Amino acid sequence: MTDRLDRDALARRVAADIPDGAYVNLGIGAPTLVADHLPPGSEVILHTENGMLGMGPAPAPGHVDPDLINAGKLAVTELPGAAYFHHADSFGMMRGGHLDLCILGAFQVSQTGDLANWSTGAPDAIPAVGGAMDLAIGAKDVYVMTDLMTKGGESKLVAACTYPLTGVGCVTRVYTDRAVFDVTPEGFAVRELFGTTTLDELRELTGLALTVVVEAATPEES
Amino acid sequence: MTDRLDRDALARRVAADIPDGAYVNLGIGAPTLVADHLPPGSEVILHTENGMLGMGPAPAPGHVDPDLINAGKLAVTELPGAAYFHHADSFGMMRGGHLDLCILGAFQVSQTGDLANWSTGAPDAIPAVGGAMDLAIGAKDVYVMTDLMTKGGESKLVAACTYPLTGVGCVTRVYTDRAVFDVTPEGFAVRELFGTTTLDELRELTGLALTVVVEAATPEES
């Protein structure tokens, strides 16, 4: 057993926590992998903010429809029961709190649930925000899915974000390659450890006084 | 020749001023008669604020559709090219200034274009406003169609409204049984006299210093 989950395993772990019947928006990049691991038989309705509910998987080769894409501008398909709508309606759906869950990537998450995932603040970077800020404040729950550490070896879980914020106090849970964390009034609480990872290791890696989730009534449906 | 136009003649007179291709909302009551007098061959698209563009005339007996009514809750029909939409979209259309013209009834119109048409302010009356205030401020032009005088013999054109207002400075023209008036920066200007009515008579009836429209480029299309 390794000390870290690979991306597919992590996606499977996140997918297992999504209840049947949930309305979910999967951010671009790694979170989209979650769609491939939803438990068979469960109906999770995927929202893509460019105007669709009931999004299905990628099409077979030769069946790409340029009029049918997801927020990452990749080809997708339409499930029976799907519906299309325009952008104002789509973001009203989000801002109005109708999505159960949104799963996003992150540069940093603070112990109060602040999210930074749209800009590193580099002076020469071309800024682009897309729907990240709307998603962050819109869904009932915002889960982050990410490696715990940056490639440079810094913790993405931090006391306070140093990168420009996407949203304030919006993240409720973080799934990393080493552990799952809940954002609680007392800061990050470890919900689950992966592989050989220990709580002390996590404390050392993050530099944070982590607590442990008690009474974790995990909504696993599969 | 009588000194006053009857309702049908007045409706015909109003209809003659509506340009081909205009988007028009006809208030309930007398203004709805205008629909019966639109010049043949002209296409005027009628909006009803309960969610339809392309409204047609009343249905034949036995063909009443309770799902297809106008703002006055009377049965109507659907023309080819009609479209349905919900109430927020319908009033967005109005508030956003997309309607060319709205024709309303009135209790009073002031010389600055204020409209009073929803309440007489009687203490025992049950208040009801419907879409009147939205219509008053929404259309590019608001025409009023009314008798000049109340049954009690008072002028509906006034220096300042005494009844509760529907909208401020919104009326651009008033079609009455005796004359047509434009609302101008100098107050009411007589645009056209009906029958034997004279300007002096109108001044006496209204008690207002009426001017006369010059350079009236009437947009008659029929």
Added chain:
Amino acid sequence: MIDKTVADLREAVAGIRDGATVMVGGFGRAGQPVELIDALIDAGASELTIVSNNAGGGDVGLARLIAEGRVRKVVCSFPRQSDSWHFDRAYREGRLELELVPQGNLAERIRAAGAGIGAFYSPTAVGTPLAEGKEHREIDGRTYLLEHPIRADVALISGLRADRWGNVVYRRTARNFGPIMATAATTTVVQVDEIVPLGSLDPEAIVTPGIFVDRVVAVGNRRWLRDGEFVGGVDLQGEPLAERLDDPAATSTAGGDR
């Protein structure tokens, strides 16, 4: 598996409590969820705040709910109709509070609740008695009033068809307030003529996506449709013409709405 269909009207309105705010779709008779309202009356909730364009007409639906003394407050644009005797009486006797809202502001405030808008500036009603007490603000030379969202505990709506995901289509001007009310309530209940298999509604033509809908109940065909096709033969209240030809009152129509 998602299945939002419920077996009967009783189950459809279950859990509506005394004091709840209930949005009721419809403009006059069109789109008014009469069967759901009847079920709500049977269920017994009282002290309700009703958000609806009208306050009912005749002796059915919303009018009956008021007649039964279940309503504490009505938020609407046009309570007065030629046949709104139940509302009129309750209002005159002081048994009912009324919040009068211009129709477009009513619609937009409901939409704002569903779309997570904190408040918005509307030009409607400026300079009128209905502007009293509201914040005024000049923007680009025009005066606006600050308007707040209207939310509800429950929305009762009438659609034409739905599927088990709760996707709904409407029919003609019966659409009116249904789509926006569906977005603004904690629990949205939709009565439809027919529940159809998932995938049989055109995804381009779904008006209310299922995300806004909690319960769907089938109440059978409108009398003026046969196999989904219009056949007519009814009056504006949907009553068969033949039965009422001898009734002079049947030819009178409901009052206006402005």
Added chain:
Amino acid sequence: MIDKTVADLREAVAGIRDGATVMVGGFGRAGQPVELIDALIDAGASELTIVSNNAGGGDVGLARLIAEGRVRKVVCSFPRQSDSWHFDRAYREGRLELELVPQGNLAERIRAAGAGIGAFYSPTAVGTPLAEGKEHREIDGRTYLLEHPIRADVALISGLRADRWGNVVYRRTARNFGPIMATAATTTVVQVDEIVPLGSLDPEAIVTPGIFVDRVVAVGNRRWLRDGEFVGGVDLQGEPLAERLDDPAATSTAGGDR
């Protein structure tokens, strides 16, 4: 008689002046009115302010408009893509002003313009750098930012079908910004695959009623449809697969959007 159809693309974009604000529909390639943009380039207007979700990709459409130096300012949510080299260069060289707007605020501000809303309070972007300089307001314990409408002189939109009244239907996620932009511009121009006889669009399924549309121009079928039916055989840019199978770049997809 109303006939909003125009004969060709040149006529469709006639009258767009230097300095105009132009809304351009589309999300990435889907719904981007490439033919109208090409016509706009040919027509010669410059110093344009473009309101669009993206700032173009590759060398066509919006990207080409920027490459040709016609754009003074871009109002958008996501200019950066893997293939947004024309925007990137113009921005880095300081030839282009950028107003970055969160996607949902962008959509709602466009809708507000079309619906006559003076301004509205949005919870999006509170506490972020994009909140700087905006009015903050607490409503029911939550902080919101005041957002103003975005209007345009012209909207260029891509639909699937239209009739001579200007009623428009879209196809799948190519709908995106089209319906709201159509409401927010003084002149709305729509390119469609096909102009159909009046009355042949389902009144229940019309997404943009003709009241919002000024000009309609037919540009021929999408390559991935045949007689209106999906046949595929293209890449995400709509280019035939066969032609590009030997081109490794053809398999790369456009960058993300968040």
